[in-house]
Amino acid sequence: MTTNPELLARRNAAVARGVGHVTPIFADRAENAEVWDVEGKRYVDFAGGIGVLNTGHRHPRVMKAVMEQMERFTHTCFQVMPYESYVELAERLNKLVPITGTVKSFFLTTGAEATENAVKIARAATGRQGIIALTGAFHGRTSLAMSLTGKVIPYRKGFGPGLPQIWHVPMPIAHYGVTVEDTLKHFSFLFRADIEPSQVAAVIVEPVQGEGGFYEVPAELMRALRRICDENGIVLIADEVQTGFGRTGRLFAMEHYDVEPDVMCVAKSLAGGFPLSGVVGRASIMDAAEPGGLGGTYGGNPLACAAALAVLDVIDNEGLLSRANEIGERIKVRLEACSRRNDVMPIAAIRGRGAMIAFDIMRSRGAADPDPEATRLVVKRAYENGLILLSCGIYANAIRILVPLTASDSVIDEGLRIMETALVAT
Numbered sequence: 001m002t003t004n005p006e007l008l009a010r011r012n013a014a015v016a017r018g019v020g021h022v023t024p025i026f027a028d029r030a031e032n033a034e035v036w037d038v039e040g041k042r043y044v045d046f047a048g049g050i051g052v053l054n055t056g057h058r059h060p061r062v063m064k065a066v067m068e069q070m071e072r073f074t075h076t077c078f079q080v081m082p083y084e085s086y087v088e089l090a091e092r093l094n095k096l097v098p099i100t101g102t103v104k105s106f107f108l109t110t111g112a113e114a115t116e117n118a119v120k121i122a123r124a125a126t127g128r129q130g131i132i133a134l135t136g137a138f139h140g141r142t143s144l145a146m147s148l149t150g151k152v153i154p155y156r157k158g159f160g161p162g163l164p165q166i167w168h169v170p171m172p173i174a175h176y177g178v179t180v181e182d183t184l185k186h187f188s189f190l191f192r193a194d195i196e197p198s199q200v201a202a203v204i205v206e207p208v209q210g211e212g213g214f215y216e217v218p219a220e221l222m223r224a225l226r227r228i229c230d231e232n233g234i235v236l237i238a239d240e241v242q243t244g245f246g247r248t249g250r251l252f253a254m255e256h257y258d259v260e261p262d263v264m265c266v267a268k269s270l271a272g273g274f275p276l277s278g279v280v281g282r283a284s285i286m287d288a289a290e291p292g293g294l295g296g297t298y299g300g301n302p303l304a305c306a307a308a309l310a311v312l313d314v315i316d317n318e319g320l321l322s323r324a325n326e327i328g329e330r331i332k333v334r335l336e337a338c339s340r341r342n343d344v345m346p347i348a349a350i351r352g353r354g355a356m357i358a359f360d361i362m363r364s365r366g367a368a369d370p371d372p373e374a375t376r377l378v379v380k381r382a383y384e385n386g387l388i389l390l391s392c393g394i395y396a397n398a399i400r401i402l403v404p405l406t407a408s409d410s411v412i413d414e415g416l417r418i419m420e421t422a423l424v425a426t
């Protein structure tokens, strides 16, 4: 039997250091919300491959759709010889996104490609260059996506100055003392100091920041962003790569707001474990690029499109939107109770929509002093005891839960028990 330490030694010798790893455990097989490692040990999965598995590992319906597609063809390149599943997926997403009027889509492979392409389209449509993002944002690791990302370590450190014409305004986070008013003040400083609004192509925003710490954009700010965009002919891009496909209790997190984006980036749980991303938006903007300017060899791969069509059916047939809300409530109740215990680490700011739940670990109760070391310890204790758990946040002190929405109550409770044990202060 190959062991985890043996594989870890081979990994460290063969794989570049910059590819981080949360656990030293090597996967052997997985089913719904459970994973087994190469040594046969079982884990509850609260990470879902970083928000990719809202429909769980190997959902039978997704597997069947992919198997059937595999029997027919696995690749032609949509730009060379198109296929129906790609078109059908575009048709379905165009109807499902919270954007009124005529909507068009196209598909890529990764979330970073989706954000990059959304920016390219906004630039082509407006003839402008400037892009505004928020601090703490994560939009990917490729050059343009990295420049949109609002966190230096580890995403930007050592990789140069980033691309020009990209600015960040502060993300309001109440318990770290940043308000919506602060964000809006920064917009007006930016428009006076660095770029006229008439030169800005797009504002890009995650409705709930993912890597940044599961902080939600307040409704007041989302409305203000829409107003700034409308007054100045700017494209509003919603990055729903992590929030999409039921995670927040609606199909898309933008449905929690009374404003519409112009363009949306989707990926991760769209295809239940197969690499697929997309850009969806108002046809007038989406059609701005010249034929051939968008796409990619693997974009909208037929296996991934088959998976995505099945994922949309599963979300609908299994009532996963209401299940996300139930799961979120279940987790929050347990966390609230845990936060009142004297024997656990100081937990603050239990938050989240639907099943996109996070909380912060602090050095002391009632103070804004993040504890990233304790957070790392909780993640380590969790996997040692059979739970795959992720941290996040600008101060690396948030624990986030991205359990599959198909997980049973008993598996979720088992995971929560392990997490509570990991939180006990030593």
Ligand SMILES: Cc1ncc(COP(=O)(O)O)c(C=O)c1O
Binding pocket: 050, 109, 110, 111, 112, 113, 115, 138, 139, 140, 141, 206, 210, 211, 239, 240, 241, 242, 243, 267
């Ligand atoms: C909101 C958001 N945008 C973009 C990305 C980048 O996606 P990928 O890692 O597939 O390039 C991520 C990944 O975590 C994300 O959470």
